[in-house]
Amino acid sequence: IFLRQHNLSPEYVQQLVADDDALKKLLRRIDMTVLPLLCVTYMLQYVDKQALSYAAVFDLFTDAHINGTQYSWFPSIFYLAYLLAEYPWSYLAQKTQLAKVAGICIMLWGSVLMLTAASHDFIGMAVCRFLLGVFEAPITTFFVMIVAQWYTRQEQPFRAGAFYSCNGLGSMVGGILTYGIGQIGGGFPVWKSIFLMLGGVTALWGIVIILFLPDSIISARRFSVDEKAALIGRARLARTGVISHKIRMYQIWEALLDPQIHLLFLFMLLNATINGGVANFGKLIIKGVVSDPFKTVLLGIPQGAFSVFWILSGTFLASRFKNVNTLVMPLYLVPTVVGVLMMWLMDRKTQAVGVLFGYYLCGSFVTSLVLCMQMPAMNLGGYTKRMTGTAAVFLAICVGNIVGPHAFLDEEAPTYATGCKVILGCCAGQLVVAMMLRWLLISRNKQRDAMSVDRVSATAKMGEIDAAVVEVTDQTDFENPKFRYVL
Numbered sequence: 001i002f003l004r005q006h007n008l009s010p011e012y013v014q015q016l017v018a019d020d021d022a023l024k025k026l027l028r029r030i031d032m033t034v035l036p037l038l039c040v041t042y043m044l045q046y047v048d049k050q051a052l053s054y055a056a057v058f059d060l061f062t063d064a065h066i067n068g069t070q071y072s073w074f075p076s077i078f079y080l081a082y083l084l085a086e087y088p089w090s091y092l093a094q095k096t097q098l099a100k101v102a103g104i105c106i107m108l109w110g111s112v113l114m115l116t117a118a119s120h121d122f123i124g125m126a127v128c129r130f131l132l133g134v135f136e137a138p139i140t141t142f143f144v145m146i147v148a149q150w151y152t153r154q155e156q157p158f159r160a161g162a163f164y165s166c167n168g169l170g171s172m173v174g175g176i177l178t179y180g181i182g183q184i185g186g187g188f189p190v191w192k193s194i195f196l197m198l199g200g201v202t203a204l205w206g207i208v209i210i211l212f213l214p215d216s217i218i219s220a221r222r223f224s225v226d227e228k229a230a231l232i233g234r235a236r237l238a239r240t241g242v243i244s245h246k247i248r249m250y251q252i253w254e255a256l257l258d259p260q261i262h263l264l265f266l267f268m269l270l271n272a273t274i275n276g277g278v279a280n281f282g283k284l285i286i287k288g289v290v291s292d293p294f295k296t297v298l299l300g301i302p303q304g305a306f307s308v309f310w311i312l313s314g315t316f317l318a319s320r321f322k323n324v325n326t327l328v329m330p331l332y333l334v335p336t337v338v339g340v341l342m343m344w345l346m347d348r349k350t351q352a353v354g355v356l357f358g359y360y361l362c363g364s365f366v367t368s369l370v371l372c373m374q375m376p377a378m379n380l381g382g383y384t385k386r387m388t389g390t391a392a393v394f395l396a397i398c399v400g401n402i403v404g405p406h407a408f409l410d411e412e413a414p415t416y417a418t419g420c421k422v423i424l425g426c427c428a429g430q431l432v433v434a435m436m437l438r439w440l441l442i443s444r445n446k447q448r449d450a451m452s453v454d455r456v457s458a459t460a461k462m463g464e465i466d467a468a469v470v471e472v473t474d475q476t477d478f479e480n481p482k483f484r485y486v487l
Helices: 010-018 020-033 035-057 068-095 098-116 122-150 156-164 166-182 190-212 225-238 249-256 259-287 293-299 301-320 325-331 334-345 352-379 383-407 417-454 456-462 464-472
Strands: none
Touching: 010 020, 010 225, 020 035, 020 225, 035 068, 035 098, 035 122, 035 156, 035 166, 035 190, 035 259, 035 293, 068 098, 068 122, 068 259, 068 383, 098 122, 098 190, 122 156, 122 352, 122 383, 156 166, 156 301, 156 352, 166 190, 166 293, 166 301, 249 383, 259 352, 259 383, 259 417, 293 301, 301 325, 301 352, 325 352, 325 417, 334 352, 334 417, 352 383, 352 417, 383 417
16 A cells, blocks of 8 residues: 555565665664664563562562562462453554554553552552553564564564563663662662662653654654665565554464464473573572672673573574574573573582572573564464464463462572473473474475475466565465465
């Protein structure tokens, strides 16, 4: 519709896409205008999500009258709300304006974080965690879809890694801020100061997102008509379909019955189970090595730097080399296995450095999470099917993060033997699932290659213009014989 409104022919769009220098310049503009907004938001989301674990290092347990068992329920409550709210938010965003919905959610979750400082018991904290999960639920799904809109399939893994690596940056920034807040003094509880300051910054950032993050390529005010046409032409290269505000029910059913999505769901479920434990009990694992709360916060900062390295290196490999996603996913589980064994088996008193280094190593599994998270956007055609597949993957994230913390038993602190065993089992399971997924995608591509040989003459007769029209329609990967899966 946009191309017809501006009298842009398919031939002209092909010329725009063929201009490599202009496309490189356009890609840099996207990287400098859209991507930073995603990165800062993701950093704030991680810092806010981890505010509870920072507060737990100080006087949260005594002031709020909670114990370790109750604390383990907070991440489960958060992700239960996340699970319930994520698909309704996705539905609303597809029917309305994606970026505006995201901005409003960011403002609301910042406000809820500030309200957490007023909680004085388990019920109050639980209600705040539930509301925080509701308003944070759509962010990652939205950002995956935004990356899928603006970047080609080959460019997507590293860009998704760029914003997701800001979790690591958030870990470092959050640690430094928490340490600084703790040094202020004055008698006001440190844990309350953490919630108030972090929540206030996030609420203000939500306004920035509303004002500057475009809802789609077509509505982006800072891009010219030719640049938007070139971006639409680039989107055709992926053959994943265009943005559509129409919910297509058959695409939802197709997604629910697709074995690829079943395998991605299982992989993410196992990965998120690891994350649920490590993310919420990491600071308490460090606290088992050092007793001073300020040292605990500071020693958690290097883990953020390791996380940035793991994510950027893994997603760079996935973007730099073709069809290696399903190989990088299990490869980056190896440091996690080594790190968990070190945390579990090394003595806290005589081998404290080894325990800490094991904690820093175990964060490599997040790279596998990022690549799996982006797979539906790269490997599913049809906008409704992509949204459904992405939602299914994030459903697995919720379930895994609900289950994960309960493997870390309070009476086993600080070694958490059961939690370590669960992590090792999840890593083994992910290796099997990744290989099954790779085999499935290779088989599908071979079948399509064999079918395309029989259709060469028909395709040639179609002509470039008609072929371009076919590619821009909202077809699923099952409907489009030209679609090829990224391995």
